[in-house]
Amino acid sequence: MPFTLHLLGLAVFAQGTSEFMLSGLVPDIAADLGVSIPAAGSLTSAFALGMVVGAPSMALLARRWSRRRALLGFLLTFLGVHVLGALTTSFPVLFATRVVGALANAGFLAVAVVTATAMVGPDAKGRATSVLLGGVTLACVAGVPAGALLGQVWGWRSAFWAVALLSLPALLAVARSVPGGAPDAAAPGARRELTALREPRLRLVLLLGALVNGATFCAFTYLAPVVTEVTGWDSARVPVVLALFGLGSFLGVTLGGRLADSGAVRLPVAGGVLLALCWAGFALTAGNTPATVVFVLVQGTMSFAVGSTLIARALYAAPGAPTLAGAFATAAFNVGAAAGPWLGGLAIGAGLGYRSALWVSSALVALALAVAGAAWAARRGTADRRSPSPTTAV
Template sequence: MPFALFLLGVAVFAQGTSEFMLSGLVPDIARDLGVSVPAAGALTSAFAVGMVVGAPLMAALARRWSRRGALLGFLGVFLAVHVVGAVTGSFAVLVVTRVVGALANAGFLAVALVTAVALAEPEAKGRATSTLLGGVTLACVVGVPAGALIGQLWGWRAAFWAVTLVSLPAVAAVARSVPGGSGDSERPALRGELRALRSSRLRLTLLLGALVNGATFCTFTYLAPLVTTVTGLADGWVPVVLALFGAGSFVGVGVGGRFADRRPGAVLVGGGGVLCLGWGALALGAGTPALTLGLVFVQGALSFGVGSTLISQALYAAPGAPTLSGGFATAAFNVGAALGPWLGGTAIGTGLGYRSPVWVSAGLVAMSLVVAGMAGMAGGRAGLRNRGVDGSRTGASLSA
């Protein structure tokens, strides 16, 4: 993989830290700003909503600029809103900064995904995607636990300042490593790229990505109260638990990247089935510390292994949208990131307890397996009626 991909991962690390670190800061934010824990958890959903809206919108806007210029512009906005978030005393303003920061993050990630694929070999989209997403998993391993620890020592605002400082070298890395050419001569018309959404394979992949990522964020957002109130661990264990999830995700992305280009069906079907069972096991065994710690690692690996494979499959499914395919994938996955915490918070708010988000996660993954199975059967029937129709290839690629 080109070294520039690893430098792009530095910027993704900073942004991933910001996106995920709220999992360890939700109780502190709720107390400081006088809101409920589910309301503070909704900050994750607000960020995800900004990612959903911003990914295709910012990717389309970025077509006017060079890739390096777009990436630097998005990073600048991201840095500025974190300064505002660190000093505000208003929960409403904090929500706004999360949405604006998400718009910038969405634009950056959409352009970065396309840039990573352009820098890699044509048949190595999965490896390129996993390399870039290594920054996200590193954020889970290092950035999120560090943010939680900083929050416990000096308050949640200090964690926002830390993200600002980490973003500064990311700006320098992008400026030095990303080519400045725009590649306009290689870009099809915007209308042509939007027509890529008509692909049944792409729509199915995006739906599955939204469901799997929704399951991931549903539990991840409420891991801190789960391990302190249900598992019975002290607050000092929260960074450890988050680090375990992040370490698992790092392993999952690495392993998934090795097979995403060659055996995506095996990763999605086999990994998805075990992922569903794992969420159920965590919901049942959350009262046992050793079991909880082990399952947090396993679920992190499975969630990101399956999720990163779905992202690469979305890029493969949209060859006619070389500049917007990253936006499509980013938007779909953040539909899940918005839906998951909202469903988990709703379950908690109705009095079902902190185990309930884990059960919701199991249900979302089960739904994705049902949808994939139905699509595979429909694709098989279409292939029998008309051999060579694109729908039959779609079913095979996702369920083989």
């Protein structure tokens, strides 16, 4: 893989840290800015929804620029709003910085995916994508626990300053390593690229990716209360649990990136079945410490292996959308990231307990398997109807 891909992964690491770090900072933000904890928690939803909206809209905007100019513009905006967020004493301003930061993050990731896949051969898109997604998983391993630690020692603003400082070397790396030049004149028009969404195979893969990722982030969002309230661990061990899940996710992305390029469907199918069963198994055994440790690592690995494979398959399914394929995948990824925690919150709010988030994750993966099975059966039926029967064949 070209070294530039790893530099793009550094920027994605900074942005992934920003997206997920609020899970450990919400109480401090609420107390400092004089708002309720649910209001402070809305900052996470604002970022996820901004990613969903920003992925296609920012990718369309970036079509007018060279890839280096687009990446630099999005990264500078991302850095600037984190400086503003670290300085502000106004919750509405902080909320606005999260929305703008999400738009910039979505635009950067969409362009970075296209840039990365353009740097490698046509049969290596999965591995290139895994390098970028590796930045997200490393954010779970190191960035999120580090942000929580900074918040405990120096206050929540220090985490925002850390993300801004971490973006500086990535900014310099993009400026020096990503080729400039004019926008790709040979790329198809925006309207033609958007018609790629009519392709049934692409829509199916995006739906499956959203469902699997929804399951992942449903469980991840409520992992801390699961291990403290159900398993019975001390809250001081929560960063270790998050890091363990992140370690599994890094292993999963690496595995998924290698298998996605083979075109095989074994990992999404077999991995999906295993995911659904193991989320249910985790829910049943969450009160047992050894089982919790095993399931956290295994589910982190399998969730991101299956999820990253589906995202890569979306890129293969959108050859007619070379500049918007990354936006389609990013939007699907974040639809799941927004919907999964919301559904888990509904279950917990209904009085079903923290284990219910794990059951919701199992149900979402089971739904993905059912959708995939129905699509396969429909496609098989269509193929059979189009085939001449033995009695009528000449």
